[in-house]
Amino acid sequence: MAARTRRSWDETDVRIRPGKGSRPRTKDRPAHKDAQFGLVVSKDRGRWGVxxxxxxxxxMRARxxxxTPIVVGDRxxxxGDTSGAEGTLARIVKVEDRRSVLRRTADDTDPYERVVVANADKLLIVTAVADPPPRAGFVERALVAAFVGGLxxxxxxxKSDLADPSEFAAEFQDLDVRVLRTGIDDDLEELRAEITPGIxxxxxxxxxxxxxxxxxxxPDADRETGEVSQVGKGRHTSTQSVALRLPEGDGWIIDTPGIRSFGLAHVDPATVVGVFEDLSALAEACPRGCTHLGPPADPECxxxxxxGATARRVLAVRKLLAALRSNNEWEM
Incomplete structure (x- = not known):
């Protein structure tokens, strides 16, 4: 049997766990008075472009x-290093209050709200009048999200060259929603005037x-485009939201990924009705728990x-409320 060797000990073998009081903490946060402010234009795997x-x-987001959620459109x-040089990384230390927000949930049973875009002035709801056919249910849900989010x-x-958009557009006229033809053969001057300036x-x-x-x-955005499949469904081309500066005037557009569903689990009927001043005043006389759908669901609404015009708006808003209760027309 080999003889045991006696180990020699020194200070490197000592392991002392620091006590709770050895590293004092404070709830005071740095004021960051030297912070520079900018617009979030992209987000990808824990990194934001500002x-x-x-x-x-x-x-990166400061510890x-x-x-704290940070999305495209946030101010x-x-x-840190704000030179923009290759390989540099600054820290986001403040997020200003949002003046508007576009939210959605994965579906109507998901309690988790996802903020899609912050601080946008307009929501451009893009839909084709053919190939794929327009889906009123999706447009109605997008309208609800815009109204309650302050957009x-x-x-x-x-694709107005493939079908007449007039009939579909007429479905939303009583909501005072501006409708623009933006097909490949249509002039975009009205749209450019609508979105400039602003986000x-x-x-x-x-x-x-x-x-x-x-x-x-x-023109220099170079966003990928794709064909519609044989079953009338589009191929996802944009995978990340990105803000793009318009070439003329002080304006930005935020391109969001193509979506397959738009849940509104966070929205209730009272919130939708409250967006319209004339309907909100009438709704004060509704019984508690009224869904504002009218007979037979709510005979005392x-x-x-x-x-007059308010009655027509009631019908239009009830279509929005019905869209909240059904997911048959908006999934792709």
Whole structure:
């Protein structure tokens, strides 16, 4: 048997676990008075692109923000290396209050809200009048999201060379929604005037021509376009939201990924009705728990007393409320 060797010990063998009091903590956060503010224009795997006055920089989220959501369109304060040089990384330390927000859920049973876009002034709801056929249910849900999120909706009808868009557009006239023809053969001057200045988000199913519209508005955007499949469904082409500066005037458009579903689990009927001042005043006389759908579901709904233009708006809003209760027309 080999003889045991006696080990010699020194200070490197000592392991001392630091006590709780050895590293004092404070709840005081740095003020970051030197932070520069800019617009979030992209997000990808824990990194955000932020446009400042002097450069476009790549940022990470500061630890003190925790899991604070940061989305395209947010106005943020950043510190660190803001030169924009290759390989540099700044930190987002502040997120300003949002003036508008576009939210959705995965479906109508999902309690988790996803913020799609922040601080947009307009929501451009892009839908084709043919190939694939228009889906009123999706448009109605997008309108609800715009109304309750503080965005002004604009319905952009593409592929108008394949079918007359007039009949579909008429379905939304009583909601005072502006409808524009934005097909490949249509002039976009009205649309450009509508979205300049300001920030506008585009929303639509895959295959409706959304990326084509973006490329016409921003010629150097080079957004990928795709064909519609044989079953009438579009191929997803845009996979990440990105803000693009318009070539003329002070304006931005935010291209969002083509979606297959648009859940509104976070929206209730009272919120939708409350968007319209004339309907909100009438609804004050409704019984508690009224869904505002009218007979037979709500025989005592006060909205039934509306007359004239308000009565037509009641019918239009009830279509929106019905869309909240059904998911048959909006999934792709």
């Amino acid at each position: 446009v400042l006055d002097t450069a476009t920089i790549t940022c 003190e923000l925790g899991r 943020v304060g950043v510190v 002004t909706p604009v319905l952009c009808l593409t 506008s988000a585009l929303l639509g199913h895959s295959g409706v021509g959304k990326s084509t519209l973006v490329n016409r508005l921003v 006060a909205l039934d007393a509306a007359t």
